[in-house]
Amino acid sequence: MKKRKAVLAAVLAAGMMTGCLGIGGSSTLNSESSRIFVTEEGTFQTATVESYAQQDYYSADELKSFLDEAVSSYNGENGQDQVTLDSCTLDNGTARMMFHYASPEALIGFTAKYEDKANQVESIAVSRLTDVYGQSESEGMTFIKASDGKKADRKSLLKRGENQAIIVTSENPLTIQTQGKILFVSDNVVIKDKHTVQTTKGKSYIIYK
CATH class of the missing domain: 3.30.1360 (Gyrase A; domain 2)
Known part of the structure; x- marks a missing residue:
């Protein structure tokens, strides 16, 4: 036994x-x-x-x-x-x-x-994008659009301010899946499909409906 x-x-x-x-x-x-x-x-x-x-x-x-x-x-x-x-x-x-x-x-x-x-994560939280966008700006974070992989501008991000933002920090890559469709990710995140991403070591942002 x-x-x-x-x-x-x-x-x-x-x-x-x-x-x-x-x-x-x-x-x-x-x-x-x-x-x-x-x-x-x-x-x-x-x-x-x-x-x-x-x-x-x-x-x-x-x-x-x-x-x-x-x-x-x-x-x-x-x-x-x-x-x-x-x-x-x-x-x-x-x-x-x-x-x-x-x-x-x-x-x-x-x-x-x-x-x-x-x-395994060091930290993970879900908040409204509008509540964490200022923090991401201070960190120099760049976001890309999930729809086409192009850089997202400030205006398009703030239009989605009421959507959910996952903020996660880890020592190892993670697979994260969201119930809602992914809209934007920080540029250190790899998009796998419309609901799934893979993060890298460090801090990552995933914005979803």
């Missing part, structure tokens, strides 16, 4: 899985690869997707039990319902685990404690 527990823990703590991102984009959480999903309301989910070997060591029930214990332990230390396990599956050498978070702090704390490296 201890050996199996160690292997299950390694699934959650393993690094980012290489895999194909969604083609065309979707407004619902894509669980084909690890990512942070941000809803139109600014709430957070994650998908952690990992490959595994030695399939005989794995049990979906044991994985769920391990994850339930991890969630219960975190919530016991930080307040009830901070983290929820939405689902977990094992299928043909791929483990998929989906979580929901009550706050940015819960996402930051849980992914750090259990070393979910694919979704």
Whole structure:
């Protein structure tokens, strides 16, 4: 049992899985690869997707039990319902685990404690663009339009001031998917489709409907 527990823990703590991102984009959480999903309301989910070997060591029930214990332990230390396990599956050498978070702090704390490296962030927040645009200007941030990849001017950005802005800082690249269509990104962000981007190390901005 201890050996199996160690292997299950390694699934959650393993690094980012290489895999194909969604083609065309979707407004619902894509669980084909690890990512942070941000809803139109600014709430957070994650998908952690990992490959595994030695399939005989794995049990979906044991994985769920391990994850339930991890969630219960975190919530016991930080307040009830901070983290929820939405689902977990094992299928043909791929483990998929989906979580929901009550706050940015819960996402930051849980992914750090259990070393979910694919979704680990130093900071993440959602605000109105108009509330953070001045900050981005002071940082010398340049934005590009998701529609054509061209530089966005100040006027076009401020027209979208009521739209949501994700501000995220991380040590590693992240895949972030938004429920609403992506409008602008800072120029250190790679657009994958109309709902999905990949960030680089450091601070990134993603503006979405």
